[in-house]
Amino acid sequence: MCGIFAYMGAKVATPILVEGLRRLEYRGYDSAGIAVKDESFTVYKKIGKVAELQSILPDNVPGNVGIAHTRWATHGVVSDENAHPHASVSGDVIIVHNGIIENSRTLRTLLEKKGISLSSETDSETIAHILDYELSRDNNPTAAMHRTVSKLHGTWGICAIFQNHDVMVCARNGSPLIIGKGDNEMFISSDPHALTTHTQRVVFMEDGDIATLTSDSISMSPLNGINKEANITVLEDEWGEAELGDFPHFMLKEIFEQPDALRHCISGRLDRVRGNGRLGGLKLSPLELSKLPHVRLLGCGTARNAAEIGQILIESLARVPAVAHISSEFRTNDPVIDPQALHFAVSQSGETADTLSAVKEIQIKGGQVHGIVNVVGSTIARQCGQGVYIHSGPEQAVASTKAFSNMVAALAMFAIQVGRSRSISKERGQKLIQGLQQIPHLIEEYLENQGPIMEAVNAVKNAKSVLFLGRGISAPVAKEGALKLMEVAYIPCLAYPAGEMKHGPIALLEEGSPVIFIAPNDHVKQKTVSAIHECRARGAKIILIHEKGDSISEEGDINIEVPNVHSDLSPILTVVPLQLIAYHTALELDCDVDRPRNLAKSVTVE
Ligand code: M6R
Secondary structure (H helix, E strand, O other), X not given: OOEXXXXXXXXXXXXXXXXXXXXXXXXXXXXXXXXXXXXXXXXEEEEOOHHHHHHHOOOOXXXXXXXXXXXXXXXXXXXXXXXXXXXXXXXXXXXXXXOOEOXXXXXXXXXXXXXXXXXXXXXXXXXXXXXXXXXXXHOOHHHHHHHHHOOOOEOEEEEEEEOOEEEEEEEEEEOOOEEEEOOOOEEEEOOHHHOOOOOOEEEEOOOOXXXXXXXXXXXEOOOOOOOEOOOOEEOOOOOOOOOOOXXXXXXXXXXXXXXXXXXXXXXXXXXXXXXXXXXXXXXXXXXXHHOOOOXXXXXXXXXXXXXXXXXXXXXXXXXXXXXXXXXXXXHXXXXXXXXXXXEEEEEOOOOOHXXXXXXXXXXXXXXXXXXXXXXXXXXXXXXXXXXEEOOOOOOOOOOXXXXXXXXXXXXXXXXXXXXXXXXXXXXXXXXXHHHHHHHHHHHHHHHHOOOOHHHHHHHHOOOOOEEXXXXXXXXXXXXXXXXXXXXXXXXXXXXEEHHHHHHOHHHHOOOOOEEXXXXXXXXXXXXXXXXXXXXXXXXXXXXXXXXXXXXXXHXXXXXXXXXXXXXXXXXXXXXXXXXXXXXXXXXXXXOOOOOOOOOOOOOOOO
8 A cells, every 4th residue: 555755864865765665566556756855846746656657757856855655546536646745835845645534525625715725636635735834833843743633533654844944754643654764864664674775773653653853863752742762673684585586576486485484484483392382472371371261363365364274273273262353344343352362463564454453452452462473563563562473574466475374384383382281292293393394395395396277277267257165274275265366367256165165156157167176185175075076067177276196186177286284284285376376367367466456465544
């Protein structure tokens, strides 16, 4: 979704801003713009990609201070006028804004009554005019920002620069902003990922914070009136390259990174001798773990699918009741929270607004939430204050792949850890730990010999719809496969537990309908075979994901085999061919595989 990047220092700002925007591109956006301050402001805005903005920039844009933005339209169509930055009428104030100003209609009317005519349809532009008006009262940019945000309802990450003041003022409420401190230079970004090429020293702004920056100072003056120090956090190096390298697309690169991503996720967290998991970030004693009344997991999209697998593993291995929730539905349903229970917020970006609001709901009601998060220092990770980083490295394709496998691995380690304090024997624990250790290698083995993926692609690419079926632990894998194909290739996809198929989805089947079955060699496989027969009897074309050497292969029209795997861990392996089918189908259909239409990498609005 929208992204902010800003710079002030001694260097020429424009190339730094453009590079910053490039690093935010993966989040999804529809227009981009920059404003640079020299003797006066110059503003460039363009719908489309950052490359298109770049193509209208003159060779040398002078100025050492600037703000930049990628916009994902909410208020107003996708147009150059609606793109950020937005200037006040006098031209003295320029802002970029992430979030939604809920009372923008009222503010527009008030501004129009004062004779200010707005040049865009956005909610954000109102901020520039109000800030300018407030600045004219006492010529103090920080105080003006205080008075401005006190008039706003909604969410914001705002970054403002001023014609007559050599400061940048930022404000945060519900939309992330991070200050990067260099040597006599400052960077601001809505995403830590865009800062790390410049500096590891960052200040995570909190809701209610207002920060006034020069190139060598940060002054925090939160809305609550209690001034505070700018707390500098030193970001640890994350593994992984943010560049494409030899891969044509990030999605493919990230599919292939799964073995390494998993190695980073499990490294130091497996105790082979005791057959146990060792998740350091869980602030729960073995006694507390042994007494857990239940576990609730929250997530959206892929994270929700991983949470469903976590639910199954926690129940089956740890024998603790568990349930996975869709974050966006959680708060709405006024859930009862047990303070003794454990809650997990599962999120790659750590910025998903629906999951964040579920976390806050639990905390308000006295519950504890642990994060299962990829992006270090993200809002959800900090809001939870405890949990497990999954260490997938930067994931830039909108379609999540390597984060899914690491979320499942992290939840499996948790299930083993709780299971060992309750019901699982050392020997069973050791087998699971060994199974986890083998998975990276098994994915490598599969990736070297992927099977007839292109045959599957040909079977689905022109289909009216594709049905994904699996049972038990493979039911959420079916959901994940359907989500992947739908989001990158725009094919309507339906996922069901295989046993439920006969209660409705079977009506869709006609001669040649593609049905993708996920059927590892586990205790529900025979039941899946019955569902295959029911589909075949209606003329369906069966694409079967199964384990190597399994006679179930006789049931498929297109058989994709994966190496043999511990049955509790099969999702980490069976999902890989589904990711590849989605990827190659999107390419066949000429879709923008890394940035599918209408989607954003971090969905920061509810
Ligand atoms: O960053 P999160 O894991 O919280 O994101 C949740 C979903 O928005 C995300 O998984 C989305 O469904 C992906 N595009 C799936 O590939």
